[in-house]
Amino acid sequence: MKYMGANELRDAYLKFFESKGHLVMPSFSLVPKNDKSLLLINAGMAPLKPYFTGVEEPPRKRVATCQKCIRTGDIENVGKTSRHGTFFEMLGNFSFGDYFKNEIIPWAWEFITETLSIPKDKLYVTIYLEDDEAFDIWTSKTDVDPSRIFRLGKDDNFWEIGVGPCGPCTEIHFDRGDGKIASVEEFVKAADEDRVVEFWNLVFTQFDKDENGNYNRLANPNIDTGMGLERITTIMQGVDNIFEIDTVKNILGTVSKIANVEYKSDDSKDVSLRIITDHVKGVTMLICDGVQPSNEGRGYVLRRLLRRAARHGRLLGIKELFLTKVVDSVVENYSSGYPELLEKAQYIKKVVLLEEERFNETIDSGMDILKGYINELEVAKGEVLSGEKVFKLYDTYGFPLELTEEILEEKGMKVDLEGFNKEMKEQRERARAARGTTSYMGSDEIPVNKIEATLSTSFDGYGTIKHHGTVLLLSDTTEFKEELSEGEEGFLVVDSTPFYAEMGGQVGDTGIITGEGFKAEVLDCKKNPGGKIYHVIKVSYGTVKVNDTVSLEVDNIRRNSICKNHTATHMLHEALREVLGEHVNQSGSYVDSERLRFDFTHFSALSAEELDKVETIVNEKIMEAYSVCTDVMTIDQAKNSGAMALFDDKYSDEVRVVSIGDFSKELCGGTHVSNSGQIGLFKVVSETGVAAGIRRIEALTGFNAIKYFESKSEIIREVTSTLKCNEKDILRKLHSQTADLKEKEKEIQELKLKMVQGSEDDILASAKEIKGVKVVASTVEGLDGNSLRDLADKIRNKVGSGVVVLGSAADGKVNLVAMATRDAIEKGIHCGKIIKEVATIAGGGGGGRPDMAQAGGKNPEKLNEALAKVNELVELLVK
Structure with missing residues (x-):
């Protein structure tokens, strides 16, 4: 051997x-x-x-x-x-x-x-x-x-x-x-x-x-x-051991070097070395194939692997961000079998870096939560942390069970393993129920998904919206039929169709199918798992039968709108690469008759200036009225010509290349306008983040873009009417009115504060002493955050030693502030922790330092309940 x-x-x-x-x-x-x-x-x-x-x-x-x-x-x-x-x-x-x-x-x-x-x-x-x-x-x-x-x-x-x-x-x-x-x-x-x-x-x-x-x-x-x-x-x-074969061992060696830990010198550290090696390998491959970190589905699998790897890096004592160095080793050892790793290496590393940074923030939050749980156990003289809380740390904050066990063990405590396993089991059952029962291919069990591979269907609608075909199959949702009659809905398959089947982010066409004595409305057009085209129909009148010769006609107005949006996505893609850089690649798209949605790889929100540049480039290219040409060639010819392709797509030997003048060239099977000028107008309406390293732009074209501008013009007309000014004076008038409002608001707050200051003694009189610490927890009517902070500061000075927590409801919102004296902090008081718990009850959040913290909330009706929690929290915190 x-x-x-x-x-x-x-x-x-x-x-x-x-x-x-x-x-x-x-x-x-x-x-x-x-x-x-x-x-x-x-x-x-x-x-x-x-x-x-x-x-x-x-x-x-x-x-x-x-x-x-x-x-x-x-x-x-x-x-x-x-x-x-x-x-x-x-x-x-x-x-x-x-x-x-x-x-x-x-x-x-x-x-x-x-x-x-x-x-x-x-x-x-x-x-x-x-x-x-x-x-x-x-x-x-x-x-x-x-x-x-x-x-x-x-x-x-x-x-x-x-x-x-x-x-x-x-x-x-x-x-x-x-x-x-x-x-x-x-x-x-x-x-x-x-x-x-x-x-x-x-x-x-x-x-x-x-x-x-x-x-x-x-x-x-x-x-x-x-x-x-x-x-x-x-x-x-x-x-x-699979971790000792050459390629994997090389990656593990990289991890060992980063951690400064010799492999096989410590069993527990070996486990962490192997986990990092395995998980980063999986993470690299998943991101390369287009998976993005998220909280569900395959994105959750990716996030879980990545965070487990980062977590075990901490267990090995690695302080810095290190996972991208391991990615380099994966690429080096696996690129001979998977050359796409080399092409996407920088993108993979960027996604990994962002996720590792986020995890570091999350696990620090989890550590604070765990310390709080330990505090509660110590006060209650307990020794076992509930399975529910351990699972929350595991599921929400990425804490491994073994890490929680290790920290608790140092305090002479342990985990409720039975309760934790029960929570894990319930989560798996929820996931299983969400997936439901599926067939071998997981597709809907409708007859058209079981069409034999030998049956042939073709799309012949690039150059026409009208076509004749022969009905090969008919079915409803349960069985194949010989005919469908008036009022019935079902699926129709013909040998050749001008209807575009939903694919590549472009929706399916709608329209009508007619024949001798019948008419059917086409509600959608799709492909089954085997790539066979079928039409979702409702028979308007008459009866359609298998072997009928039929006339198929696509809704031309809707098709034209879809074409405008689809061609615009290609132009948007190229404009983004010009403005942001060559790292931009399509991550997904959706094109219908109303709008377009384009997802792309980029690692920060676009500035207003960048969005303006992108929009301007697309509109300039529309106005240059480029011819949109389609060529059929081999995949190698297409790549050699500079055409862009989606990385994770598998292409047949021959592909369609869509060129928009000399501006854009992409592999695409969708339908397009014949000239960029037909798009008319392009308008970006939103830019958001959808995942780590993935941004999304939504935009409008043609008449939909014009309607968008008309709606904005109508708003401007209403504003000028309300402000009683012309368009050019809108901003000046708004600035003036805003300044007047701020001045009036300031005066009102000053009056409220003067009124409240008269009741300072009453607020101080409500103080209670808990474990040697004076506690003032009180509500005050209608103060904003700044005024509330000033009042709390004065009361803290008067209380001499202790903690002050004040809350006020104003304009349907809650303002909260906590302040503590130095000696109270030395006894264990932490205003940030107090305010966080109190704000949660009031429907909000916040935090801060041990000596001062602020927060807001959405539920004024919960203010008294929230402040009632203060005494209990002080009891837990004071040593």
């Missing part, structure tokens, strides 16, 4: 199966396409499900890939075991109704024993109990020793996920021991002890399991194999 690097192994596998007639495809994105059953791609075959189900035609009957995968089900075990990781690569070769067991079994043996030179006396094979066919092929077409083949049950050697394609499998195992196992019992024991390692699973997809549990034989069985690259690399490199 020879030593092979992970990158070398990946290459060897793909070249081997390329020599067997397989099309080697690049890894699909980690973000599933048209598959609602998955949050992230978690297996090599997952992106290929449409080919297995027959809803999409594969590019070739034989395919081989090395697929990026993410699994987080065992995230708590990552770093603690030798084999758990969140990001991994799955080598796979697939047959879609082409070859079967007779071919794949001898090929697998050839690759393992000849290409990789793994000793045969270190290998074992398992097969499904009833799969005599596999046994016969193993023993007749390879030279494996029959005594090294073991039959196992359904749990081990039969692959199925609910209903759908399934079948028996054969697994190939490597023995780290002496290679002398004589029985199934010995084999199972050795596997449980990790002495025997399964590294390649060959799935024979020969059945289709229905809802009744019947296993129906497939006319064209498939092959689906999966071999974990990390696992086979551990075997080839003679290590027993």
Whole structure:
């Protein structure tokens, strides 16, 4: 057996199966396409499900890939075991109704024993109990020793996920021991002890399991194999840990150097080193595939991985921001297999840096919360922190359970583990319920999503809005139909249509379909998971039948408006790159007849000046009336011509390139105006942030932009009428009136303060003494924040020693202020902590220093309740 690097192994596998007639495809994105059953791609075959189900035609009957995968089900075990990781690569070769067991079994043996030179006396094979066919092929077409083949049950050697394609499998195992196992019992024991390692699973997809549990034989069985690259690399490199293979070890070495911690010198620190290594690898790949940190879905997975990595950096004593340095190591070690990492490295690092900065702020807040919980326990003479509070720290502030346990242990306290696990379980159940039950592809179970791949539909609407076609299929939401009649809604499929199906951010067309004796309204046009176009219709009158010849006509006014907005998004993209820089790339878009929305990569809000420049550039290019041309070319020709492409999109051999004069050139399958002048006018109406490193612009074009300006003009007319002035004097008049109002407000506050000052003695008389600290907590009528602060300062001076908390309701809002004397602070008083808790009750928030803090609130009716909390808080704080 020879030593092979992970990158070398990946290459060897793909070249081997390329020599067997397989099309080697690049890894699909980690973000599933048209598959609602998955949050992230978690297996090599997952992106290929449409080919297995027959809803999409594969590019070739034989395919081989090395697929990026993410699994987080065992995230708590990552770093603690030798084999758990969140990001991994799955080598796979697939047959879609082409070859079967007779071919794949001898090929697998050839690759393992000849290409990789793994000793045969270190290998074992398992097969499904009833799969005599596999046994016969193993023993007749390879030279494996029959005594090294073991039959196992359904749990081990039969692959199925609910209903759908399934079948028996054969697994190939490597023995780290002496290679002398004589029985199934010995084999199972050795596997449980990790002495025997399964590294390649060959799935024979020969059945289709229905809802009744019947296993129906497939006319064209498939092959689906999966071999974990990390696992086979551990075997080839003679290590027993995925963190010790060359590529991963290099990243771990970078982390060790940053932390100044030697690997294998401290078990607990080794766990942190491995977690950082694994998680940053996953984070880098996720961001490269377009995932952004957020609080839900795949964005939450990314955020969780990133924050766990940052947290373990703290446990190792790393004080500075460090994750981007680890990203550099990931790019260096994985870019030979995934060259897109090099192209997006700077963007990935920017997203990581922003998120790490935010996490540092969050975990500091969490530490303050934990200290508060500990304080409460000490006062109550308790020893166990509730599971609810531990979970809040974990879920909201990113605190790992082990970190909370460690801090509590130093105080002689512990965690309510049972309560914490209960909260975790409830969260998982909520997530599961939110996902709901899905089918194999996770798509809606409507008939049009099960159209055979052999059926052909085409879009022929680039140059026309009218077309004739033949009705191929009709259905409602439950079954295929031969006809649909007046009043019925359903789905219609024709061989050729001028209706654009919703795709690439552009909405589907609407319009009408007519035929002999019938008319139907087209409410929408979409594509199913297999790429087949279907129309959502409602029959206005008559009956439409399968095989009818029909006339299809798109709503031209709506289509034109959509085209204007779509072409404007291309121009906006280019204008943003001119103003902000080449790092700007499209992150998403939405185009309908009313407006356009464009998401792009950038790391700060645009200034008013930048937005003005962008808007001006787009309008200048509109007025230059550029021709909008479309060319069809190969993907390589398109890239060589300088056309921009969405990075995570997979393109066919031939692509459409849309050019707007010499200003913009992008790959795009949507519909556009023929000349930029047809857009008429472009107006940005908002610019906001939607995720870390992602900004969003919403804009209007054409008549919608004109209507926008008309609405602003109407507002100006109303303002001039109210102020009784002309347009040019609006600002002067407003400034004058604002200054008058401020002066009057100042006078009113001064009068209120004079009135209140007369009651200072009454406020002081309400003071209570708690643990040797005087406490004044009182409401005052109608004072603003400044006046309230002045009053609190005077009362603090008069109280001599203690804490003053005042609250006032004015204009439907609450103002709060807390002040404390120096000796009260030394006894434990912290105004910032008091005001934060008090403000929360009043529907607000705030904070500050130990000696002074201010806050606001939205619920004046809660003011008395909020101030009643002060005495309790002082009781907790005073030592």
